[in-house]
Every structure is written in structure tokens, then in C-alpha cells.
Amino acid sequence: MLPLNDTIYALASASGRAGVAVLRISGPKASYIIEQLAGKTIIPRQASLCLLRDPLSSLPIDRVLLLWFPAPHSFTGEDVLEIHSHGSSAVVEKLLSVLANFDECRLAEPGEYARRAFENGKMDLTAIEGLADLINAQTEGQRKQALRQSEGELGRLYENWRADILKASAYIEALIDFSDEEDIDETLAKQATEIVEVLVRSLQEHLVLSGRRGEQMRDGFRLVIAGAPNVGKSSLLNSLANREAAIVTSQAGTTRDVIEVHMSIGGFPVLIMDTAGIRETSALIEQEGISRSLDRLGQADLVLWLQDDVEQELDTKLQTTLNSSQCQTEVWRILSKADLRPKPSKDLPAVFDLVLSTKSHWGIEELIARLSDHLAKDSQTTGSPLITRARHRIEVEKSAAALQDFLKGSMADPELRAEDLRLAASSLGRLTGRIDVEELLGHIFGEFCIGK
Ligand SMILES: Nc1nc2c(ncn2[C@@H]2O[C@H](COP(=O)(O)OP(=O)(O)OP(=O)(O)O)[C@@H](O)[C@H]2O)c(=O)[nH]1
Ligand SMILES: [Mg+2]
Structure with a gap:
């Protein structure tokens, strides 16, 4: 771990030419740095316009706005100084080199500000993860969810549950102490059990409600385009992405690798995957491509199954494919190349959800609108915060399993029941960073860039 008593500094705004650049300094030397650079003390939490000078030469550096946040009322919980300077690289370089001349003052490591905020109890781990997500948010849905999490909503939920488990533990500990008085024992066991029953319900509800929705919002909803060769899968991907992301030819078996395109549909992040057409083949490369298609179908959140024909045997083909890929998710059946049919909408067999033609750009808008509705329904961000x-998910599942062990187990072994509760509480504690998280920290803070 890096020493916490160093004063750290970094450019908090993006590097490169800009109107304004923001440098952030955090640590015990911050107030000394103000005096040395500005030649005066400044009022906390008020913008002060100052001419900064290099303390070695007394020559002016830049006229800047200073914001001063004395500890503990700052992002990191330490003394923090923000310098809003002009945004040229020359000004920023000069300021960084002047700061480097102060003793016990060094450039911050990636995520070090957030780490100090965590160490000083300013934010729990879930809030820090939310902050990382907020900085990386690319769609409106991601922004909303990340903001809630960075404000500590998820952390508070987990901490409340952990407090309830500790309450139940206290009853069991008391039961261990009074173990010779039967009626007291019974009451204590009953009180602990009541708390745990409510908790198990809440944890399970949280898992079910979240489904994969929270993760989808963060990592993208996985939309897989699949079907037989040559039905127009790659053409559909290109239409949706509005660019030639995949090669389209009239030859069946054109696409071999999975082609992924990230896009935002109705404010939701979507990862669209175009896959190799599925058929029996002896060609080695194509076989590998098809095995990858099946793999992606197994992980899909929604499948767009394309057909350019309406033959009965295609139903069997779809079914076999879904079985062999262990695809459990919703499938929309789409009749492609509608321009080749005389009256596309009238002879649409009921099995199809949609008809489209990428050639005449027909049905694409409707598909996007339906996807947008589907995502909105699937990802409502009201109610309790999502996983x-x-x-x-793993820690909440572990905690719920330990609580169920508690309910299933016998009260004749109160020590074992106490251990169930301890396990349940420590899973939740690891989520907010209350306990043994050292090994996790490097991973979580590594997501940040320098200056955050
Ligand atoms: N008439 C018509 N032709 C289309 C349409 N969409 C695709 N095609 C043609 O169908 C052929 C196959 O298109 P692709 O998009 O490569 O089909 P694919 O399903 O990706 O094929 P594989 O990668 O081989 O599995 C190409 O010649 C396309 O021009 C359409 O809406 N109408
Ligand atoms: Mg293709």
C-alpha cells in the first residue's frame, strides 16, 4: 500500500488543450502549498482568484481560481486544494513541476483519491464502484444507475441487512451463554429466526428483481443475431449499426467470427453480436464459427432469429439450435428479405414477430422501437437499487445461502448457527468494504484513471 501521509497531486481534468484545467492536491501539505504559491491564506469553499508564483523564482505561473476544502469536509476526507488554471499543457506542466518540488509531495497513482476517500470512511466500496461507473457512463440509463450507486444507495441497503444479521447473532450469542435455561433459549432462538426469515426474503427479492438487469445496464444488453447462412444477419447488423461493420456477400457462410458492435438503443447500452450462419458443415473454420455462434446464443439476453423462408423444417432447426446452445432466453423470430415477397405483411405466418428488409430499409425502425420498449421494460431503474x-451477485447469493443454512439447521447446535450468521454477515461486509477486502481493493481502484 502507498503511504497515506504523502500529499498527492494530479490533473483531475482530461489532458490536452482546454479552456480550463483542474489540478487536485490532497494531503497534509495542501495548506502550506497555498501559502507558498498564492502568498496568502484563502477562505474555505469559496472561489479565490489568485496569481500563483513559483516559490523558487517568485516568477508568476498563471492567474487561477483556487478552491480550498479543509479536512474532513472534502472528497478524500483530507485537506484538498483545487487549482482551476488555464488549460494549456504549458501551464499544467509548469504547475505539476512546481508541485513536484515540495517535500513529501508526489503524483497520485490511478484511483488514489478514491482510495483515500474509502480509507477515510467517506464512501463505501459500492459507492466507489458507482463513481467509477459514473465516470465511464456512456448512456443515459448507465448514468442514472451509476449516480444512485455512487450516492451510496446500494451500500446503505447492504449495511442495513448486515446490521440485522448482527442483531440475530446477538440473540444466538446470548442463547449460547444461557444454554441451561430452556424457555429463555426458545425465545432467543425464535427472535433470531424471525429476523433471518425476513432477511432471506429481502435478499432473494433483491436477486430476483435485479435479475441480470443491473449488470446489463453496466456491461450492455447482449443481443445476438442468429439463423441459417445467407439469411441477412450481417446486413441487419450493418443496418442497426449504420455502418459496414460486417462483410456481406451472396455466399453462404460469409461470417465466421462473432462480430460485436456496441450501441445505445433508447438510452440503454446494447452489445449486438452477428454470428456465423448455423448449418451442417465439414469445413473446419466454419465449424469453429458455428460453435462460437452457439456459445453466444447461450449467453444472450435476447435472440433475433432470422429466416428468409417460411418452411416448416426451419422450426425444427430453430429448436435444435436453441437446445444445443442451452439458450434459455427470449427469441424473436424475424422474416428477412421482405422485399422479395409480393405482399410481405399479409402472408406473414403467425410464428414471426417481425418482417423486415435491410435492402429497402423496411421494418428496421419498428425493430429499434420494439427493442427500445423491451429494454425500458426490462431495466426500470425505480424501486430498490440493482445489482x-x-x-x-456472488456475495449476496453466498449471504442468502448461509442464512438458509441457519434456518435449516438445528438450534441444538447454536455454535454452528452463529457461524452461519457470521458467514452471511461477512459476505455483505465484503460488499461495502467493511471487512477483509484488501485483495479486492487493488482491482476496484485500478479502474480509475489518475486524478480520481
Ligand atoms: N433482397 C434482399 N437481399 C438481402 C437482404 N438482406 C441481405 N440480403 C442479401 O443476402 C445475402 C446474404 O446477406 P448477409 O447479410 O451476408 O447474410 P448472413 O446471414 O450474414 O450470411 P452468413 O454470414 O453467410 O451466414 C447478400 O447477398 C445480401 O445482399 C434484404 O433485405 N433483401
Ligand atoms: Mg454474415
Whole structure:
């Protein structure tokens, strides 16, 4: 771990030419730095216009705005100084080199400000993860969810649950102490059980409600385009992406690798995957491509199954494909190349959800509108905050399993029941960073760039 008593500094705004650049200094030397550069003390939390001078030469550096946040009322919980200077690289370089001349003052490591905020109890781990997501948010839905999490909503939920588990633990500990008085024992066991029953319901509801929705919002909803060769899958990908992302030819078996395109549909992040057409083949490369298609179908959140024909045997083909890929998710059946049919909408068999033609750009808008509705329904961000990471899901599942062990187990072994509760509480504690998280920290803070 890096020493916490160093004063750290970094450019908080993006590098490159800009109107204004923001440098952030955090640590015990910050107030000394103000005096040395500005030649005066300044009022906390008020913008002060100052001419900064290099303390070695007394020559002016830049006229800047200073913001001064004395500890503990700052982002990191330490003394923090923000310098809003002119945004040229010359000004920024000069300021950084002047700061480097101060003793016990060094450039911050990536994520070090957030780490100090965590160490000083300013934010729990889920809030820090939310902050990383907020900085990286690319769609409106991601922004909303990340903001809620960075404000500590998820952390508070987990901490409340952990407090309830500790309450139940206290009853069990008391039961261990009074173990010779039967009626007291019974009451204590009953009180602990009541708390745990409510908790199990809440945790399970949280898992079910979140489904994969929180993770989808963060990592993207996985939309897989699949079907037989040559039905127009790659053409559909290109139409949706509005660019020639995949090669289209009249030859069946054109696409071999999975082609991924990230895009935003109705404010939601979507990862669209175009896959190799599925058929029996002896060609080695194509076989590998098809095995990748099946793989992606197994992980899909929604499948667009394309057909350019309406033959009965295609139903069997779809079914076999879904079985062999272990695809559990919703499938929309789409009749492609509608321009080749005389009256596309009238002879549409009921099995199809949609008809489209990429050639005449027909039905594409409707598909996007339906996807947009589907995502909105699937990702409502009201109600309790959602699980956004696999790390959260795993710990909540572990905690729920330990609580169920508690309910299933016998009260004749109170020590074992106490251990169930301890396990349940420590899973939740790891989520907010209350306990043994050292090994996790490097990973989480590594997501940040320098200056955050
Ligand atoms: N008439 C018509 N032709 C289309 C349409 N969409 C695609 N095609 C043609 O169908 C052929 C196959 O298109 P692709 O998009 O490469 O089909 P694919 O499903 O990706 O094929 P594979 O990658 O081989 O599995 C090309 O010649 C396209 O020009 C359409 O809406 N109407
Ligand atoms: Mg293709």
C-alpha cells in the first residue's frame, strides 16, 4: 500500500488543450502549498482568484481560481486544494513541476483519491464502484444507475441487512451463554429466526428483481443475431449499426467470427453480436464459427432469429439450435428479405414477430422501437437499487445461502448457527468494504484513471 501521509497531486481534468484545467492536491501539505504559491491564506469553499508564483523564482505561473476544502469536509476526507488554471499543457506542466518540488509531495497513482476517500470512511466500496461507473457512463440509463450507486444507495441497503444479521447473532450469542435455561433459549432462538426469515426474503427479492438487469445496464444488453447462412444477419447488423461493420456477400457462410458492435438503443447500452450462419458443415473454420455462434446464443439476453423462408423444417432447426446452445432466453423470430415477397405483411405466418428488409430499409425502425420498449421494460431503474456487478451477485447469493443454512439447521447446535450468521454477515461486509477486502481493493481502484 502507498503511504497515506504523502500529499498527492494530479490533473483531475482530461489532458490536452482546454479552456480550463483542474489540478487536485490532497494531503497534509495542501495548506502550506497555498501559502507558498498564492502568498496568502484563502477562505474555505469559496472561489479565490489568485496569481500563483513559483516559490523558487517568485516568477508568476498563471492567474487561477483556487478552491480550498479543509479536512474532513472534502472528497478524500483530507485537506484538498483545487487549482482551476488555464488549460494549456504549458501551464499544467509548469504547475505539476512546481508541485513536484515540495517535500513529501508526489503524483497520485490511478484511483488514489478514491482510495483515500474509502480509507477515510467517506464512501463505501459500492459507492466507489458507482463513481467509477459514473465516470465511464456512456448512456443515459448507465448514468442514472451509476449516480444512485455512487450516492451510496446500494451500500446503505447492504449495511442495513448486515446490521440485522448482527442483531440475530446477538440473540444466538446470548442463547449460547444461557444454554441451561430452556424457555429463555426458545425465545432467543425464535427472535433470531424471525429476523433471518425476513432477511432471506429481502435478499432473494433483491436477486430476483435485479435479475441480470443491473449488470446489463453496466456491461450492455447482449443481443445476438442468429439463423441459417445467407439469411441477412450481417446486413441487419450493418443496418442497426449504420455502418459496414460486417462483410456481406451472396455466399453462404460469409461470417465466421462473432462480430460485436456496441450501441445505445433508447438510452440503454446494447452489445449486438452477428454470428456465423448455423448449418451442417465439414469445413473446419466454419465449424469453429458455428460453435462460437452457439456459445453466444447461450449467453444472450435476447435472440433475433432470422429466416428468409417460411418452411416448416426451419422450426425444427430453430429448436435444435436453441437446445444445443442451452439458450434459455427470449427469441424473436424475424422474416428477412421482405422485399422479395409480393405482399410481405399479409402472408406473414403467425410464428414471426417481425418482417423486415435491410435492402429497402423496411421494418428496421419498428425493430429499434420494439427493442427500445423491451429494454425500458426490462431495466426500470425505480424501486430498490440493482445489482450491477457479478461481485455483488456472488456475495449476496453466498449471504442468502448461509442464512438458509441457519434456518435449516438445528438450534441444538447454536455454535454452528452463529457461524452461519457470521458467514452471511461477512459476505455483505465484503460488499461495502467493511471487512477483509484488501485483495479486492487493488482491482476496484485500478479502474480509475489518475486524478480520481
Ligand atoms: N433482397 C434482399 N437481399 C438481402 C437482404 N438482406 C441481405 N440480403 C442479401 O443476402 C445475402 C446474404 O446477406 P448477409 O447479410 O451476408 O447474410 P448472413 O446471414 O450474414 O450470411 P452468413 O454470414 O453467410 O451466414 C447478400 O447477398 C445480401 O445482399 C434484404 O433485405 N433483401
Ligand atoms: Mg454474415
